[in-house]
Amino acid sequence: MIKAxxxxxxxxxxxxxLLVVLGMLGTMxxxxxxxQQQSSALDVTGSRAYQASRAGVEWAAYNVANTPAGTLWPxxxxxxxxxxxxxxxLAGTLxxxxxxxxxxxxxxxxDGPASLYVYTITSTATLGGAPGNADYVQRVMxxxxxx
Numbered sequence: 756m757i758k759a760x761x762x763x764x765x766x767x768x769x770x771x772x773l774l775v776v777l778g779m780l781g782t783m784x785x786x787x788x789x790x791q792q793q794s795s796a797l798d799v800t801g802s803r804a805y806q807a808s809r810a811g812v813e814w815a816a817y818n819v820a821n822t823p824a825g826t827l828w829p830x831x832x833x834x835x836x837x838x839x840x841x842x843x844x845l846a847g848t849l850x851x852x853x854x855x856x857x858x859x860x861x862x863x864x865x866d867g868p869a870s871l872y873v874y875t876i877t878s879t880a881t882l883g884g885a886p887g888n889a890d891y892v893q894r895v896m897x898x899x900x901x902x
Contacts (some may be wrong), residue, residue, distance in 0.1 A: 790875075793889075800882065801894065803848060804893065805854070805894045805896075806849060807894070808854065808880035808895060809878070809896060810878075811855075811856040811878030812856070812896050815835075815898075819831075819900060824869075825872075827872055828860070828861075831858035831874060832860075835856045837850065837856070839853060851879070852880045854880045854881075855879045856876065856877070856878045856879075857877045857878075858874055858875070858876050858877075859877075860875075872902050873899065874901070875897065876899075876900065877897045878897075878898075880893065
């Protein structure tokens with residue numbers, strides 16, 4: 756009678772297979788978690804870009820409102836750029852955004868004794884270098900108002 760040898764090494768193959776599968780699963784979970792965190796951070800940055808763009812519009816609206824009626828706001832022709840790290844930068848959490856405020860005024864409209872200019876104000880807030888970068892964010896707001 757021939758006696759069969761006990762098989763050895765079968766549990767080793769199973770253990771290696773389980774380690775590989777669990778390692779791949781862990782790597783996929785870390786990758787998914789990282790992508791989710793980056794997406795969340797870009798959402799927050801996009802909201803801040805919106806607020807920076809809105810700050811530019813509000814700044815221009817304030818200046819238009821304080822211009823005497825029937826007078827063209829002198830800042831409309833020049834346009835303004837708020838640059839990070841300079842005296843003209845926005846404050847607080849919006850300080851890292853570059854905000855460009857442009858303005859176009861239409862001809863003077865006369866309605867009886869009243870006259871007014873119509874302004875189209877465009878504010879563009881950007882962060883993250885150039886379009887195509889993974890962290891690039893831009894928001895543009897356009898407002899039309901008369902004074």
